[in-house]
Each structure stands twice: as structure tokens, then as C-alpha cells.
Amino acid sequence: MLGCALAAACAGMLLAGCGGQDAAPPRSLPAGQSPAPGGDTTHDGASGSGSGSQAAASMPKSVPERLSIPSLQVSSTLETLGQHTNGTMETPRDPDKAGWYRPGPTPGSQGPAVIAGHVSWNGKPSVFEKLSSMKAGDTIEVARQDGKTAKFTVDRVAQYPKNKFPTVEVYKNLDHAGLRLITCGGQYNQGRHYYPDNVVVFASLTGSA
Amino acid sequence: MIAKRTSRLAALFALPAALALTVGASSQAVAQGTGAFQINLAQLNNSGSKGTAMLSVQGNRLTVKIESEGLVPGQPSAQHLHGSTDGHDFHCPDASDDTNGDGVLDNTEATVDYGNINISLTTKGPTDMMSGLAVDRMPVADAQGKLSYQRTIPVSQAVVDHIKDLHIVQHGIDRNNNKKYDFDGAGKSELDPKLPQEATAPTNCGEVKGAAVGSIPVGGVETGTGPAEEKGVPIAMMGAGGAAFVAVTGALALARRRRGVLAAGWRGNNGGAA
Numbered sequence: 001m002l003g004c005a006l007a008a009a010c011a012g013m014l015l016a017g018c019g020g021q022d023a024a025p026p027r028s029l030p031a032g033q034s035p036a037p038g039g040d041t042t043h044d045g046a047s048g049s050g051s052g053s054q055a056a057a058s059m060p061k062s063v064p065e066r067l068s069i070p071s072l073q074v075s076s077t078l079e080t081l082g083q084h085t086n087g088t089m090e091t092p093r094d095p096d097k098a099g100w101y102r103p104g105p106t107p108g109s110q111g112p113a114v115i116a117g118h119v120s121w122n123g124k125p126s127v128f129e130k131l132s133s134m135k136a137g138d139t140i141e142v143a144r145q146d147g148k149t150a151k152f153t154v155d156r157v158a159q160y161p162k163n164k165f166p167t168v169e170v171y172k173n174l175d176h177a178g179l180r181l182i183t184c185g186g187q188y189n190q191g192r193h194y195y196p197d198n199v200v201v202f203a204s205l206t207g208s209a
Numbered sequence: 210m211i212a213k214r215t216s217r218l219a220a221l222f223a224l225p226a227a228l229a230l231t232v233g234a235s236s237q238a239v240a241q242g243t244g245a246f247q248i249n250l251a252q253l254n255n256s257g258s259k260g261t262a263m264l265s266v267q268g269n270r271l272t273v274k275i276e277s278e279g280l281v282p283g284q285p286s287a288q289h290l291h292g293s294t295d296g297h298d299f300h301c302p303d304a305s306d307d308t309n310g311d312g313v314l315d316n317t318e319a320t321v322d323y324g325n326i327n328i329s330l331t332t333k334g335p336t337d338m339m340s341g342l343a344v345d346r347m348p349v350a351d352a353q354g355k356l357s358y359q360r361t362i363p364v365s366q367a368v369v370d371h372i373k374d375l376h377i378v379q380h381g382i383d384r385n386n387n388k389k390y391d392f393d394g395a396g397k398s399e400l401d402p403k404l405p406q407e408a409t410a411p412t413n414c415g416e417v418k419g420a421a422v423g424s425i426p427v428g429g430v431e432t433g434t435g436p437a438e439e440k441g442v443p444i445a446m447m448g449a450g451g452a453a454f455v456a457v458t459g460a461l462a463l464a465r466r467r468r469g470v471l472a473a474g475w476r477g478n479n480g481g482a483a
Binding site for chain 2: 083084086087088089091101103104105109110111112114116160161162163165166167168169171172173174182183184197198
């Protein structure tokens with residue numbers, strides 16, 4: 001595990017992205033989670049509810065306003081994220097907030113809704129600091145502009161090198177309402193202020209209120 | 210692998226300079242907007258193969274990502290975008306298209322339904338129709354029969370405008386289950402008797418549909434590299450040799466493609482895992 005070797009040398013430059021100059025090392029995935037490249041078998045449209053929960057019917061489109069993860073004590077209003085001109089996803093400006101990827105579906109609607117957040121920022125834990133500790137069966141709630149709350153249950157958690165990011169697996173169509181939470185992971189590279197991996201939590205809609 | 214034959218293939222390809230039209234930067238409009246599409250590849254010829262492809266259109270650049278399984282391990286899988294961009298409604302074939310009733314849906318029979326090659330989804334170099342059987346530049350399935358492919362290529366405006374009329378087809382089956390393309394499996398290819406039918410018969414096909422994600426992000430969620438740094442994820446990947454790409458639309462005569470393009474006695478290398 002990395003120590004915070006740069007604590008004293010922190011130049012204070014705010015780097016966009018999960019890392020910052022002096023980031024807390026991310027938690028590795030629990031031993032039971034298999035972060036094999038390619039993740040799980042592709043559920044080509046299958047309901048993919050690894051936790052055994054019942055899939056709920058998709059909801060109409062409505063902009064998400066707040067994300068809650070009770071098991072991590074995370075509660076965050078949401079920025080909206082687009083794409084940079086080079087096509088990569090934008091990341092939240094506020095490290096304490098997660099962001100919803102606006103070109104994707106709204107959480108609760110059919111398809112792969114995506115919410116991304118930083119794991120750490122300039123040495124301090126950020127909103128998704130503990131995301132990699134989530135496990136199948138955990139719940140996630142997204143409160144929407146229409147007053148309804150979409151409730152998701154985690155199917156699986158996986159970790160991938162960023163340079164082998166499984167775009168198809170994460171963004172492909174689904175026959176149900178899905179949610180992907182994304183943050184950084186892997187062994188933090190202090191020289192380059194960079195986490196080499198992404199952690200992705202795959203979840204499915206199991207209820208609404 | 211097929212090194213010996215590669216040079217023969219190259220020699221046979223009439224393609225290069227004569228046909229190459231430069232789709233240069235000048236013809237690429239500033240990004241007119243993006244589009245995202247998905248293709249679900251379903252098996253043909255009872256191959257058991259399936260997969261998912263996603264297409265991203267930005268201006269005149271098309272990014273193709275394919276994840277498929279059930280292909281012949283260690284063998285190159287010719288793959289293409291088939292169809293017409295002039296409004297003709299082609300679609301994926303089914304078993305009823307086996308008009309000669311020999312139990313194999315071959316490429317010629319299937320072309321009646323899915324149309325001619327529009328773009329060859331090679332791993333490098335030209336992507337035109339003439340590259341249709343450039344197997345030395347086609348992706349190879351790994352030992353588990355899985356295949357991953359990603360490439361960004363410049364395409365014509367006609368392709369951009371009619372992307373939803375196109376389909377992806379991957380080729381290569383293994384009728385006699387011996388993990389290689391050979392004549393014992395399904396005889397000779399109707400495209401060229403020097404090729405096994407197993408190499409050219411289609412293994413799956415899928416039609417372009419909309420993607421729920423309106424725009425597909427490139428790569429991972431970029432972090433830790435500094436604010437607003439365009440961290441060199443190249444949108445355009447020009448071929449290694451700097452070759453110009455050709456996106457040939459419309460139907461070139463299939464006969465022309467067959468002749469002079471195909472290797473003699475090409476046989477996939479059963480030892481060469483991906």
C-alpha cells in the first residue's frame with residue numbers, strides 16, 4: 001500500500017480527476033471480487049441481476065438530483081457530465097460531488113445510466129473513496145426531479161485498466177434500467193499522479209418510491 | 210503465421226495506389242454531432258457465435274468496437290459493414306437463404322440479404338471493399354474463441370447519413386470442429402475454390418440500432434492527468450503505413466472482388482493463438 005509520501009511536498013496544484021498530487025491509496029477490491037479483464041460474461045440484454053433481486057420496471061425519463069449509498073454513508077447532489085473534445089468523459093469539478101453522464105439514460109430509465117465520482121483529490125478522500133468496497137446486494141438510491149426515487153441493487157463490482165476499459169460492457173443497451181458507478185482504482189502512480197484503473201459498480205433497478 | 214502467404218496476398222491485392230482515394234482532413238467536416246449505435250450480433254450457420262458492437266460517429270469518423278465470442282480460436286475472422294447507403298433495405302439473412310440447400314449459408318447466398326461489403330473492418334491499413342478478404346489484417350479470435358476489435362476510421366458522408374442501413378457481419382465457421390478452417394469442414398468457398406468455405410461463410414450478423422447512450426465516451430474515466438489535458442486518446446488512427454483509407458460505397462461487382470484478391474491455398478494457422 002502506498003503511504004502518503006508526498007504529504008509535505010504537496011504543491012497545491014489542483015489536478016482534475018481522481019488523483020490529485022497526494023492521493024490516499026484506494027482500497028483494493030475484496031478478495032471475492034474478480035476484476036478479470038473483461039469482467040463478467042456479457043449479459044447480452046439479460047437482466048443480469050447477480051444479487052438475485054427482482055428487476056423493476058423501467059421508469060420514465062427524469063433528471064437525477066441526488067445519489068445516496070446508505071452502506072457507504074454517501075449522499076451527494078449531482079453535477080452533469082458531458083464529454084471533452086477528445087471524447088473522454090468529463091469528471092466532476094467538485095470532489096465531494098458525483099456527476100451524472102448526461103448523454104446516457106437518466107437513472108431509472110432503461111439502459112446504462114452512468115454516475116462517476118472521484119476516489120480522492122489532493123490527498124483527501126472524495127465522494128467515491130470507498131466505492132470499491134461495495135458488493136452484490138448493496139443498495140443505491142437516486143432521487144429524481146420528478147420526485148420519485150429509483151432504487152438499485154448492486155450486481156457486481158469490477159476493476160479494469162483504463163487503457164482496456166470495457167466500453168461495450170459498460171455502455172451497451174440493456175433490457176432493464178441499469179446503473180454504473182465509476183471511479184478510479186488500482187495502484188496510484190505518484191510520479192504521474194495517476195490511478196491506472198477504473199472501478200465500476202454494476203447495478204440494476206429493483207424498486208422505486 | 211501466414212507470413213509466407215502474406216506477401217502473396219499483398220501481391221495479389223490490386224487495391225493499393227490505383228484505388229486509393231485520399232479522404233483527407235479537408236473532407237472531414239468539423240464534428241457535426243455525434244451518434245451512438247449498437248449492433249447485437251446473432252449467429253448464422255449454427256455457429257454459436259454472438260457479440261455486441263458499438264459504433265460512434267463523430268463528424269466523418271466512425272469508431273467501431275466489437276466484442277464477440279464463439280469464433281474459431283486462433284483464426285482470423287474477416288469482418289465488414291455490409292449494405293447500401295443509397296436506401297436499399299438490406300438485412301441479416303437466415304437459414305432460408307441457403308438456396309442451394311447444402312446446409313451452409315455461404316457468403317454469396319447471404320449477400321442477397323445483407324448486401325455487398327461497404328467497409329472492411331481491418332485492424333490496420335485500408336478499409337475498402339477490396340480489403341474484404343485481407344485476412345492478414347483481420348482480427349484473430351483468442352484461444353477461447355473471443356474476439357475484441359476497436360478502430361476509428363474516416364468514412365464518407367453517405368455512410369454517416371445511412372449508418373442505420375448497415376450491418377456488421379463476421380465470417381469464419383468450423384463445421385468439423387477441428388479449430389481451423391479447412392476443406393474437410395465445408396468444402397471450397399464459392400468465392401474462390403482455393404479458400405475453404407469455412408473461412409468465408411458468415412458466422413454472425415447484426416443490424417445497426419440506436420444506443421441508449423446518446424454518445425459513447427472514449428476510454429476510461431480520465432483522471433489524475435491534470436485539468437483539461439487532452440490526454441492523447443487519438444480519435445483518428447491512421448494506418449501504420451500512413452495509407453489513405455477508402456470507403457467505397459455502393460455495390461462494386463462481387464466478381465471483381467473475387468478475382469485477383471484471394472490467396473492461393475490460404476489456410477489458417479491452427480497454431481497461432483491470438
